[in-house]
Amino acid sequence: MGSTVSPRRLVAAVLAIGVVLAPGAPGVVGQTTDELQRELKAMKAQLDELQQKMKKQEELINKLSKQKPATPAAVAAPAATPGTAPATAEEQEVEKRVTENVMEKLQPSLAAANKTFPAQFNPAIGLVIDTVASYQEHGGGNFEFRSGEIGISANVDPYVRGYAIFNGTNDGVEVEEAAIVTTSLPYNLTLQGGRFFADFGRLSKFHDHDLPFVNRPEVLDQYVGGESQADGVQLNYLAPLDQYVTITAGAYNKMGADNEQVSNEVPRALNRFTYLFHPATFIALNDSNSIDVGANLAWTPKVDTYTTGDGLEAGDGRARYLTDFDITYRYIPLSQASYRGVTWGTEVLFNSEDWNVGPEAEPAFQRQTAWGLYSYIEPKLTRVFYPGFMFNYNQAISRTAGGTTTYSPYLTIWASEFQRIRAQYTYFSAPQDHQSQFFLQWTVILGSHVHGFRER
Amino acid sequence: MTRNLLVLFVLSVSLLGRATADDAKIKVVTTIPDLADMTRNIGGDLVEVKSLATGVEDIHAVPMKPSFAVLLNRADLVVLVGLEAEHAFLPGLLEAAKNPRILRDAPGYIDTSVYVTPLEVPNRIDRALGDIHPMGNPHINLDPVLGKQMARAIADGLSRNYPEHAATFQQNLDVYLAKLDEAIARWEKEAAPLKGKKLVSYHPDMIYFADRFGMEAVGTIEVRPGIDPTPGHVAELEDMMRRNKVDIVVRELHYPAGLAESVAQATGAKLVELPAMAGGVPQATDYISFIDYNVHTMLQAVQGGA
Numbered sequence: 001m002g003s004t005v006s007p008r009r010l011v012a013a014v015l016a017i018g019v020v021l022a023p024g025a026p027g028v029v030g031q032t033t034d035e036l037q038r039e040l041k042a043m044k045a046q047l048d049e050l051q052q053k054m055k056k057q058e059e060l061i062n063k064l065s066k067q068k069p070a071t072p073a074a075v076a077a078p079a080a081t082p083g084t085a086p087a088t089a090e091e092q093e094v095e096k097r098v099t100e101n102v103m104e105k106l107q108p109s110l111a112a113a114n115k116t117f118p119a120q121f122n123p124a125i126g127l128v129i130d131t132v133a134s135y136q137e138h139g140g141g142n143f144e145f146r147s148g149e150i151g152i153s154a155n156v157d158p159y160v161r162g163y164a165i166f167n168g169t170n171d172g173v174e175v176e177e178a179a180i181v182t183t184s185l186p187y188n189l190t191l192q193g194g195r196f197f198a199d200f201g202r203l204s205k206f207h208d209h210d211l212p213f214v215n216r217p218e219v220l221d222q223y224v225g226g227e228s229q230a231d232g233v234q235l236n237y238l239a240p241l242d243q244y245v246t247i248t249a250g251a252y253n254k255m256g257a258d259n260e261q262v263s264n265e266v267p268r269a270l271n272r273f274t275y276l277f278h279p280a281t282f283i284a285l286n287d288s289n290s291i292d293v294g295a296n297l298a299w300t301p302k303v304d305t306y307t308t309g310d311g312l313e314a315g316d317g318r319a320r321y322l323t324d325f326d327i328t329y330r331y332i333p334l335s336q337a338s339y340r341g342v343t344w345g346t347e348v349l350f351n352s353e354d355w356n357v358g359p360e361a362e363p364a365f366q367r368q369t370a371w372g373l374y375s376y377i378e379p380k381l382t383r384v385f386y387p388g389f390m391f392n393y394n395q396a397i398s399r400t401a402g403g404t405t406t407y408s409p410y411l412t413i414w415a416s417e418f419q420r421i422r423a424q425y426t427y428f429s430a431p432q433d434h435q436s437q438f439f440l441q442w443t444v445i446l447g448s449h450v451h452g453f454r455e456r
Numbered sequence: 457m458t459r460n461l462l463v464l465f466v467l468s469v470s471l472l473g474r475a476t477a478d479d480a481k482i483k484v485v486t487t488i489p490d491l492a493d494m495t496r497n498i499g500g501d502l503v504e505v506k507s508l509a510t511g512v513e514d515i516h517a518v519p520m521k522p523s524f525a526v527l528l529n530r531a532d533l534v535v536l537v538g539l540e541a542e543h544a545f546l547p548g549l550l551e552a553a554k555n556p557r558i559l560r561d562a563p564g565y566i567d568t569s570v571y572v573t574p575l576e577v578p579n580r581i582d583r584a585l586g587d588i589h590p591m592g593n594p595h596i597n598l599d600p601v602l603g604k605q606m607a608r609a610i611a612d613g614l615s616r617n618y619p620e621h622a623a624t625f626q627q628n629l630d631v632y633l634a635k636l637d638e639a640i641a642r643w644e645k646e647a648a649p650l651k652g653k654k655l656v657s658y659h660p661d662m663i664y665f666a667d668r669f670g671m672e673a674v675g676t677i678e679v680r681p682g683i684d685p686t687p688g689h690v691a692e693l694e695d696m697m698r699r700n701k702v703d704i705v706v707r708e709l710h711y712p713a714g715l716a717e718s719v720a721q722a723t724g725a726k727l728v729e730l731p732a733m734a735g736g737v738p739q740a741t742d743y744i745s746f747i748d749y750n751v752h753t754m755l756q757a758v759q760g761g762a
Binding site: 038183185189238241284287337338339382383416417418450451456 | 583586
């Protein structure tokens with residue numbers, strides 16, 4: 001029996017190898033470890049399938065052979081159904097030999113497919129290009145190359161991951177973020193260190209190109225100093241409750257990419273750092289409606305006297321308190337999440353700090369409290385068109401001048417998930433500056449792109 | 457001050473105590489209801505299962521709710537379709553959940569696509585091809601035979617994490633696969649009239665269903681995966697459909713109705729509205745009734761009953 005069966009099995013085995021090694025089989029170059037593992041699994045599954053087929057064919061051959069009247073075994077054999085006939089020891093031995101034979105032939109290819117190369121450990125890389133064409137009633141027009149931003153990220157080991165954002169602008173290249181984040185701390189904790197956007201408020205931690213509108217609201221520019229960039233460390237805690245509650249505590253040299261109060265390069269006493277406390281929660285009104293709420297306090301116990309770009313003096317060795325309350329309402333119908341929805345977001349900020357209100361010859365620092373807010377609403381009409389309106393009002397942070405008000409209707413057109421065109425009109429009103437502004441923004445994302453929880 | 461701290465401590469201890477009392481069962485969070493149903497069948501009384509999606513969502517656009525991070529934070533296991541189907545929400549949620557047990561490649565991360573040989577694996581990774589999935593088309597849950605492999609991956613994942621219950625999981629898997637096999641045999645018989653029928657769907661998610669039941673998926677209303685249709689594309693699609701005598705236009709229920717209707721009307725094809733996962737319609741209460749609904753709805757359309 002073995003002598004009649006073995007050649008067929010061998011032919012089948014050779015066919016199996018041929019199928020697996022066919023030119024159509026995916027190549028090795030450019031594949032990731034996941035893909036290679038998947039491919040191996042797929043090959044294994046194919047091999048299993050072939051073995052099953054071979055077994056069935058063998059059983060069929062046996063059955064047909066046994067049906068011949070001249071073969072005594074056929075008379076004695078029970079009418080076994082395919083797939084249920086018990087394998088004899090001899091058959092099992094033959095099958096084992098065939099399997100070994102196939103595996104022996106396959107092994108070199110499997111080993112080749114398993115090969116790795118150093119570049120496989122390279123981090124994921126993405127690039128964002130953000131350009132704006134603008135026209136301002138009093139300033140004229142400009143094609144503004146806003147940024148070319150390269151982001152890279154990867155796990156470092158089982159305990160931390162790292163990421164960095166390098167931003168090239170007309171002013172040069174800057175390390176916007178470069179941070180290490182833990183991934184496996186116990187007690188629901190995440191520790192972050194390096195340079196990153198501090199977890200302050202809502203839109204302060206968005207990169208410019210991720211904002212829902214062309215320009216960052218004036219109140220964030222003036223009070224936070226643009227993006228909440230900070231060199232330091234922060235700890236985030238997810239409370240073990242049914243309700244989503246997180247608390248972030250941070251310590252930084254300073255907060256705000258354009259914050260001029262202190263240099264990152266100068267060492268300072270502990271009471272010259274900025275400390276953050278930020279609890280936040282999420283309230284699900286029902287499946288489609290929800291509210292995010294957060295409160296933020298950035299406290300600097302002592303701010304040494306510094307001069308702003310406007311020539312104003314602040315600090316005087318006294319404390320600064322920057323407080324922020326943010327609320328975001330979302331309507332996202334589950335079955336139409338890509339096509340319908342509304343987002344309404346508002347942040348109110350209060351700043352309390354000492355400012356020099358005296359003449360140049362006789363400085364007189366006085367505690368000034370200023371406040372401001374922005375609020376925007378953005379309905380989603382289709383997967384492509386997102387109109388919106390943003391309002392901003394803020395007092396001058398030094399209270400030495402009047403406030404700033406802006407009204408900004410805009411329309412975002414998502415050509416795809418990776419390409420966006422936005423048109424915005426802004427009526428800008430500040431002391432001695434009332435004007436219309438027009439913006440056309442074109443933003444694209446190349447390469448790696450992740451949907452981060454921070455930017456949701 | 458000391459009194460406040462004491463109150464806070466007592467409150468914290470009571471909260472932790474409550475969490476401990478709930479720990480008796482294996483907490484599993486699945487991304488879609490299909491996987492929740494399979495996990496309940498395989499895990500039986502040993503598991504407590506919750507699904508992030510309810511079934512009416514687009515699997516590529518499930519909202520990233522912070523409340524999901526709470527569920528995932530407490531999960532012992534996460535079960536997902538895989539092949540990057542959940543790329544829009546799961547990685548971000550896992551980051552927010554702060555649960556190292558279920559991070560990618562951790563034992564508690566159960567990818568149900570591991571035993572599936574995917575279709576439409578791109579031979580070129582390029583965004584000009586749309587929002588493609590580098591490891592292949594991820595809509596494997598629409599093929600009940602692949603559903604068996606997904607169930608096997610769940611059973612293996614449960615056993616890997618809880619080897620002391622492996623025999624129970626295997627036994628429950630065998631029972632569930634027998635139920636599925638019985639249903640598959642019935643569907644294959646019932647679906648004979650579907651063989652050779654051509655379909656166009658809104659998104660390329662019907663390919664596994666078509667492949668299983670002998671149908672032919674010949675195009676999509678989307679220009680490319682994730683890219684909204686343009687008038688030019690729709691005109692070309694309708695022309696192609698007329699030339700190829702396409703029988704069916706499938707609108708997955710999470711896509712807009714108007715365009716699919718007009719394409720069907722313009723080409724004389726039948727419009728069929730299908731859920732893409734269990735829970736997508738009230739009749740699809742579990743995985744088997746979901747496939748049942750899709751097969752019968754498609755049959756009704758082909759046989760003129762729709």
